[in-house]
Amino acid sequence: MSDFWLDLGFRANPYAVRALAPTADGRRLLVGRDDELAALTKRVRNSDLHPVLEGQNGVGKTSLVAVAAYVMSQDFKEGRSQQLFLPLGEPLQMKDDGSELIRDVYFAIAQAFIAHHDDLRAAGRRVPRVDDLETWLNAPTYRSSKGGGVSTPLGGGYATTGTGLNTGSAFTDSGFQTMLRRALQEAFPGNSGGFVGTLDNLELLDTSSSARRVLEEIRDPVLQLPGLRWVLCGARGIARSLANTPRLNGVLADPVDLLPVERRYIESLIDARVHVFSVDESGRANTPVNADGFGYIYDVSNENLRDTFGYAQDFALDHDPAFFLDSSPAEIENSLMAWVDNLAEKSARDVRLQGRMWRLLEDLATAGGTAAPGDHDAYGFNDRTHMRKNVVELERFDLAISSRDEVDGRRRSISLTSKGWLVHFAKKRDLLGQGALDLSMTNESPEV
Ligand SMILES: Nc1ncnc2c1ncn2[C@@H]1O[C@H](COP(=O)(O)OP(=O)(O)O)[C@@H](O)[C@H]1O
Numbered sequence: 531m532s533d534f535w536l537d538l539g540f541r542a543n544p545y546a547v548r549a550l551a552p553t554a555d556g557r558r559l560l561v562g563r564d565d566e567l568a569a570l571t572k573r574v575r576n577s578d579l580h581p582v583l584e585g586q587n588g589v590g591k592t593s594l595v596a597v598a599a600y601v602m603s604q605d606f607k608e609g610r611s612q613q614l615f616l617p618l619g620e621p622l623q624m625k626d627d628g629s630e631l632i633r634d635v636y637f638a639i640a641q642a643f644i645a646h647h648d649d650l651r652a653a654g655r656r657v658p659r660v661d662d663l664e665t666w667l668n669a670p671t672y673r674s675s676k677g678g679g680v681s682t683p684l685g686g687g688y689a690t691t692g693t694g695l696n697t698g699s700a701f702t703d704s705g706f707q708t709m710l711r712r713a714l715q716e717a718f719p720g721n722s723g724g725f726v727g728t729l730d731n732l733e734l735l736d737t738s739s740s741a742r743r744v745l746e747e748i749r750d751p752v753l754q755l756p757g758l759r760w761v762l763c764g765a766r767g768i769a770r771s772l773a774n775t776p777r778l779n780g781v782l783a784d785p786v787d788l789l790p791v792e793r794r795y796i797e798s799l800i801d802a803r804v805h806v807f808s809v810d811e812s813g814r815a816n817t818p819v820n821a822d823g824f825g826y827i828y829d830v831s832n833e834n835l836r837d838t839f840g841y842a843q844d845f846a847l848d849h850d851p852a853f854f855l856d857s858s859p860a861e862i863e864n865s866l867m868a869w870v871d872n873l874a875e876k877s878a879r880d881v882r883l884q885g886r887m888w889r890l891l892e893d894l895a896t897a898g899g900t901a902a903p904g905d906h907d908a909y910g911f912n913d914r915t916h917m918r919k920n921v922v923e924l925e926r927f928d929l930a931i932s933s934r935d936e937v938d939g940r941r942r943s944i945s946l947t948s949k950g951w952l953v954h955f956a957k958k959r960d961l962l963g964q965g966a967l968d969l970s971m972t973n974e975s976p977e978v
């Protein structure tokens with residue numbers, strides 16, 4: 531078995547879908563975000579409200595925060611700033627169980643003190659002894675359920691799942707928390723910096739009321755900790771929906787919408803990937819998907835960077851390296867377009883929708899892929915219930931996702947999925963089998 535990427539001149543997969551890491555490479559790979567980066571770091575440095583990012587899945591939220599934390603750590607190291615901000619570690623995934631989330635947070639803080647111990651010491655900051663932290667982390671209550679002891683954030687990949695702590699009850703109010711709170715205060719007195727952490731994927735909480743409940747629960751133990759700046763990230767309107775929660779007033783900043791990376795940056799996006807991942811520093815590797823091809827699938831995926839990278843690597847891996855070494859750019863691009871057609875056709879093959887639901891899919895796509903339950907009029911439904919019934923049908927085929935029992939009718943909680951966009955593309959390109967087409971013409975739904 532040969533090494534596919536190496537044969538093309540890459541030291542690793544240049545189309546990896548994981549979020550960018552808080553590293554020099556992460557900084558080089560982030561394109562088209564200069565303004566957003568400047569605005570976010572300014573916020574973190576100069577406000578005591580935690581920034582909130584709202585943006586569709588795969589738009590680059592997690593990456594932006596990671597790189598912002600890295601940039602701030604470099605600003606201190608290189609003397610541009612007196613404030614010492616350091617990445618907390620891997621993003622923390624939002625979860626329904628507030629006390630489990632609190633455990634994750636304190637675990638992450640302890641790991642961050644271990645990972646950044648030397649940097650903090652070098653900066654003349656007071657830090658807890660690594661031995662003490664490890665003793666705490668290895669105590670039975672905090673032991674990872676995977677049987678592990680301490681694993682520093684420097685170890686594993688950035689985009690792995692959170693640490694699986696067991697749910698020992700003593701943790702939430704333990705001396706460990708008190709110790710860490712004091713350590714944070716001592717390491718980052720006054721406004722002298724802190725760890726920058728990500729509370730990621732707020733939309734995992736599904737409804738805005740459960741998000742509100744968990745955030746209120748973690749307000750004091752997590753959001754009010756000294757020496758910690760959080761950036762909250764969410765999709766499908768959940769962040770915006772939280773903005774008016776009275777009890778989170780004075781804790782969270784107004785949400786900022788993160789828009790898709792603009793098309794004009796795709797050339798530099800591919801350049802950066804090639805340079806960072808080329809074996810040869812000059813960036814001479816053979817790119818299976820160049821800027822034109824990337825732009826093509828970026829459109830198909832509705833500007834979802836994660837999906838675009840995913841398609842790019844799947845397309846590449848469906849071929850032999852020789853194909854990319856021996857073919858012209860035009861040949862490769864034709865092959866990519868045929869490959870996308872095939873993928874879209876396959877995704878659409880098992881989809882059986884009535885005419886009314888096809889129209890809803892098209893209308894959602896035209897509107898940019900998201901809708902609020904309260905938008906039923908604009909979509910031609912009499913009320914929320916009728917719209918909901920049709921949305922549920924789209925969900926049955928994995929074409930859309932929406933929140934259960936969302937009370938906030940204005941939240942854009944309905945969203946097309948990756949598959950929804952592919953099927954939309956298949957329909958637009960007229961790639962669907964006769965069966966689906968027949969259904970769409972003859973079976974007008976009564977659910978209007
Ligand atoms: N500004 C950017 N420039 C280049 N690649 C990016 C940028 N932002 C995100 N990416 C890449 O896009 C994909 C999705 O990014 P991610 O941060 O995980 O999105 P989100 O958190 O919004 O779902 C990842 O592969 C990441 O490396």
Ligand SMILES: [Mg+2]
Pocket residue numbers: 549591592593730731763
């Ligand atoms: Mg993310």
